[in-house]
Structure formats: structure tokens, C-alpha cells
Amino acid sequence: MTIADKVALCTVPGCMRKHEAKGYCDSHYKRFKALGDVMADKPLRTNINRKNGAPCTVAGCTREQYSRMFCKTHYQRQLKHGHVMADKPLRTNKTRQQSC
Ligand SMILES: [Zn+2]
Numbered sequence: 001m002t003i004a005d006k007v008a009l010c011t012v013p014g015c016m017r018k019h020e021a022k023g024y025c026d027s028h029y030k031r032f033k034a035l036g037d038v039m040a041d042k043p044l045r046t047n048i049n050r051k052n053g054a055p056c057t058v059a060g061c062t063r064e065q066y067s068r069m070f071c072k073t074h075y076q077r078q079l080k081h082g083h084v085m086a087d088k089p090l091r092t093n094k095t096r097q098q099s100c
């Protein structure tokens, strides 16, 4: 009774992924469920985890995520120091006040 009898592929033109449900691959199906439309001309992003516009997870930080959990600055802190030093405020580009 299912379409998935054969090795079915996603029905979205150009998409070669394995069929998952309702004629779509997993990603397109998720799109379809979430948006009601598969947006066939929008290519799928493979790394959805990255750069999805979610904010940094450090409390009080509203920057956009750069890596898994942190904004760029916090990420670099994490790399450098092993922790994000959440209570240290981020420096926003040293105010340029070179008196001239
Ligand atoms: Zn697809």
C-alpha cells in the first residue's frame, strides 16, 4: 500500500534523496510539515545546525550563533580558555576614540 515499496526517491525535482514520507525525502518532508510547502527551488542546506540564526546560548548574549552553541566571540573564548567567561561582557569593538 505504500509508495515506499521500491527504492523511492524524493519527488522534488533535482532532489535525489531517499524517500521518507508523502513523496518527500526527510528534509523536504520536514519543510512541508513546517511550512506547508517544500519550496522546491530552495536548495536544502546540509548543515542545518550551523548558522540557523539562533542566538548564542550564553546568558545575556543576544548575538547570532557562530558555532554550535556560541556566538563568534564566545566561541573563540571557549576555544582559547576552555570556557566562555559568561560574566565577562563582550567587548564591542573598542570605541575608536583616538584623539586627533
Ligand atoms: Zn527532497
Ligand SMILES: [Zn+2]
Residues within 6 Å of the ligand: 056, 057, 058, 061, 062, 063, 070, 071, 072, 073, 074
Ligand atoms: Zn555570545
